Amino acid sequence: MNTFGQYFRVTTFGESHGPAVGAVIDGCPPGLELSAEDIQAELDLRKPGQSQLTSPRNEPDRVEILSGVFEGRTLGTSIALIIFNRDMRPYDYSKIKELYRPGHADFTYQEKYGRRDYRGGGRSSGRETAARVAAGAVARKLLAVKGIQVVSFARMIGGIWLEEPEPRVGGTPGMAGNPGEVARQVAALRSRIYGSKVRCPHMKTAAAMAKAIQAAGEEKDSVGGIVEVQAYGVPAGLGDPVSGKIDARIAQAVLSLGAVKGIEFGAGFRLAGMRGSEANDRFGVGAAGQVLPETNRAGGMAGGISTGLPIICRAAVKPTASIGKTQKTVDAAGKPLDLTIEGRHDPCIVIRIVPVIEHMLNLVLLDLYLAQAAIQGWAYQS
Amino acid sequence: MNTFGQYFRVTTFGESHGPAVGAVIDGCPPGLELSAEDIQAELDLRKPGQSQLTSPRNEPDRVEILSGVFEGRTLGTSIALIIFNRDMRPYDYSKIKELYRPGHADFTYQEKYGRRDYRGGGRSSGRETAARVAAGAVARKLLAVKGIQVVSFARMIGGIWLEEPEPRVGGTPGMAGNPGEVARQVAALRSRIYGSKVRCPHMKTAAAMAKAIQAAGEEKDSVGGIVEVQAYGVPAGLGDPVSGKIDARIAQAVLSLGAVKGIEFGAGFRLAGMRGSEANDRFGVGAAGQVLPETNRAGGMAGGISTGLPIICRAAVKPTASIGKTQKTVDAAGKPLDLTIEGRHDPCIVIRIVPVIEHMLNLVLLDLYLAQAAIQGWAYQS
Amino acid sequence: MNTFGQYFRVTTFGESHGPAVGAVIDGCPPGLELSAEDIQAELDLRKPGQSQLTSPRNEPDRVEILSGVFEGRTLGTSIALIIFNRDMRPYDYSKIKELYRPGHADFTYQEKYGRRDYRGGGRSSGRETAARVAAGAVARKLLAVKGIQVVSFARMIGGIWLEEPEPRVGGTPGMAGNPGEVARQVAALRSRIYGSKVRCPHMKTAAAMAKAIQAAGEEKDSVGGIVEVQAYGVPAGLGDPVSGKIDARIAQAVLSLGAVKGIEFGAGFRLAGMRGSEANDRFGVGAAGQVLPETNRAGGMAGGISTGLPIICRAAVKPTASIGKTQKTVDAAGKPLDLTIEGRHDPCIVIRIVPVIEHMLNLVLLDLYLAQAAIQGWAYQS
């Protein structure tokens, strides 16, 4: 299964060192203004080589739109997005052909398929996520029309935490009523985040994170971290009860990233230690007189359906598996060996996962929005 | 969406206080011996009223098989399972008709659908999970044929932790080679778990957990906890790369339970704080001479595909939302009020979620097993 | 796969001689007034024993709603419909256990699954369609709200044709503008159809058809025929290009009935013999000044999307396979034998398929309507 979504369906393809990666979007509503530049801007946020803290692989990651857009607007037909791979150096991959790198999917692909593309991870490479970001950029434009804004950032890297409550958009919960103001604040927050090399909006914390990454890098090692993603302007009612709960859908999307090993919503694992009287979000009255939860320990949802408060979610990202440090392992025949991985790797993959997680949320939220639009577009009147 | 799975598809129906809950299974392989008793045994593990620590609602939860089984074996056609609701007391639900209980889905269902079944949670009630357990019991029987065994238990309740490494089945990782022994050990572990009122296999810890629940119950409050689930005998190769990763699929299934607010695999959130050299599972040689990971920080998977080691996963369960303690909230019109929820509720829902999570894993693992069977049944030979 | 539809998903279950048949509907919009009686009225149109021309099996086919409806309206949650089987006579099916009846699915079920329910066809029995009619009755109520009306009838039975153009609802094509009048005319047509024992609205033709059936029945043989289905008030724009074309979707639904062996739209097979200048529907101007096709050789669609003209479709129904006449065949071991099928069978299954096809159209059209509602509910404004 290389497809995400039910209404806004995104199918990706491409191996790390094959000719191209790309995505086909099926179910995009017609009439949206869309250009390659719209998508490029988002792709540029995850591309390698942006600072000394990321992989020096030099991929321009230029996206082309092959179908589904005519005279600058979407047609409603399937949209094909393609990114040709450029910087495929003649690295000698025969070295890793016969062994399984610790922490990588070499072994499991081999077990599953009986063969694999051993050049740089093949299909399991993080490079595949470029296609997701391209599709997410389209979802982002559609959500913006409805006043929905997603933003993500590094909450922790290498043990350095950005303390809560920062950052929060808007003064009060449930501020969905003012989409223009939300959009403005999110744009400001995003420029602080992407202005930081480590994708953390708080300068001092960001500097400490960068130091932690450098320290690991100097020891040819890597660090992990926690990415937080927040969604503003999400109306109440998104998510399907039972199997399509909003948190279930987000969890599937975010854990479909190879480096993510855990996810939590709202107060998350801390809720497990609370009492009910403490954990429950009690109801109050919002600025516009509407009933809504006064607190948001649940992270913007109840029973798997959005409440109208911001969606809050955090993902645990493991440290980059590819490290220069020598590791003990065995080859495919079981012979012990000392492995030293060469090549161009990110000492902290969190930095580049930040925009990817944001776009996975965009994909899920748009899909659920369209599902609800089918019910509301129907709107049985009696 | 009330359907789980792609090959072994389970569609559930039923409201808490309607005539019945049930499930239709589509895609069950033919030829499996199956009786209502097989399913009943699993349902009995989650039914209410089993001790003073759970809701006294008196539901026998008798399951009937309406189709898909003939002469004691599955036909390959759709299997309908039904559980008629019995103990629907004439409780006066009109009290909660006009308000939204904190921590419940009343508000979000109303926002989504413009109406709701306000009797005891309706579709959002935990009672819906009885149907999942019934379907999971069928999956469990099928998995057992292939040597796959799932078991879950309370890792933490009310702040009381069962310390690792207990419990673990088998002496060494990758012991998939001896399915009979795995089955025997899992059966023994399960009887310790379900012999405990709190579903914790360690007696002393279980007693402390029970005490924490009682303490909360006496204050008309509730506690949450952490459920761990382990799967043994899972062959390498299950899970689809990209969108159908084994962790992504499990996360969706487990977060589709209303009370679950987070999930992690293997060392989970702790991995975020590790260095790569520490986090990577290096490869070694198993008892049978086969190559496999020597450690299992990743929880039995790499790149979203199973490695052959045990699957390890933990879920954060929030405290029961329904508490007797008076809570401040507002009614549907926004008028402040003091809410005291009456009725028969569980002071700690963790106890009854333990078997449900186990069966959600059964559903996911069987689905992925069948997906892989399609590839292997094909097995292109050159 | 026992599921129809993508938005309005219907999963059926049940064998001919098992405890029950039924359906679970997932994706029904909330707020529809719905009672068991609404569904019963449609079920009564296909139940056996209505005249000497149909099987005397005495099934009251009483439907019960087990979930998804509260206080007389749909909740938006899954709706379970169940029909318990009653008249399961102690017929000695052991006779057919060891052989494959000509024209039946006994052989293929055995080949596919390695076993089968040999009592009266099991899952392959026409009885399964009762569940589809029950679900279709819900779709029909929803479509009526949007002014869409489906009607079907016997166009040919046993070589006796109802000549065109009769029947047609409305004076002019594209009369979607007056839903009340369409509903009135369709209701009148339906009562003529179901007032006829052979489901043909033209009395004299109906009498000739009945005679043909009786003639075959007297020879312990059976006849087939052609069912036509027409849908009025379908707005332009339903159907997805490429794989979800409206004709492709209808064809799948109608050919999912075991006795149907062919389908055509508009002038159908006759179009294959025409020239382009004759076959093309040219555009003109409707009563309300709107552009629309002037002729309807294409049967209400172009490029797989509805045009706003009536959908016209015809299905070829083979004669009932179960006949009393002695047939030469072999048993499961290959030994030649003379087979005489006893039991209660329909000499002409066309009669009972008429309402089933109507409801298959209801299911497809509602599904496509909801798909389009998602796009239109979204309605990107620029």
Next chain:
Amino acid sequence: MNTFGQYFRVTTFGESHGPAVGAVIDGCPPGLELSAEDIQAELDLRKPGQSQLTSPRNEPDRVEILSGVFEGRTLGTSIALIIFNRDMRPYDYSKIKELYRPGHADFTYQEKYGRRDYRGGGRSSGRETAARVAAGAVARKLLAVKGIQVVSFARMIGGIWLEEPEPRVGGTPGMAGNPGEVARQVAALRSRIYGSKVRCPHMKTAAAMAKAIQAAGEEKDSVGGIVEVQAYGVPAGLGDPVSGKIDARIAQAVLSLGAVKGIEFGAGFRLAGMRGSEANDRFGVGAAGQVLPETNRAGGMAGGISTGLPIICRAAVKPTASIGKTQKTVDAAGKPLDLTIEGRHDPCIVIRIVPVIEHMLNLVLLDLYLAQAAIQGWAYQS
């Protein structure tokens, strides 16, 4: 929905005059030898400009494989196939921008999406089927491994019929036992078919068909016809009962071609006029002593599941909608006008649909084969 299949999923993209058309295949088993040349050979069978009887548009239709193949074999990951459009002449499409061509989907796309790509049909163009053929070529290679061979041809063009029983492969029904011989005979038949300009294997009939096309072309008109497709070596047991019947799935696939207006299986519409005693396929004993149907009026299936006999199916193809002859119609504003369509069109689209239908069958049969492989790969043993 631009996706076909559930196990072997094919998603297509591309407009007639956009940069490219293509397909992404998800679910292809690993290990298949596959090159662009394998696909090119099939694409060449449908490309335009092969004789004076087809459109002179000069498209080389060169396919490239962008992913999913490594070292000459499939990886199991998604396969992207792309065909860049070349011959996009600066035809002045502004003429048809403001009107709807009779028999085309211009009107319905406009109604559905509120906009359309008016250059040569855009997404509704037959050019989209090049992507299906490319994917079907992969399916064909996989099926050949299992001894399944599909072949299609013109049964009728412009009123000229190829009389039955020709052509038939093999001497007796159920000759699945000798796959090598079936493959040889099908290859011979295919070369006779594709050696004919009109895709009819009988030379004299082919000449008459060509004459009928020329006659229509000289009058700037077009003709339709009937395509027959046959599948050999299909094992018993393919097809899912109820919604996934083999005929239902084939019908959906074949009617997803814009020019197809009807379909029938085996004796098809003629069965509607038969009696049961005549229509039933009675069982006998095959060459290898196995039980199987002696006749094949049902077209290789019973109850929607394959019997092991050849699958026989016929599709009605309407005449090409684009004709040079002047047609009366109205423009988008309703003003009457005389339309004369210029450009490069096929006077008989049947010729180019022949290979497309063959490949739609390949896609369906492979999908059902994999579904059955999941059940059989599971193969519960008791």
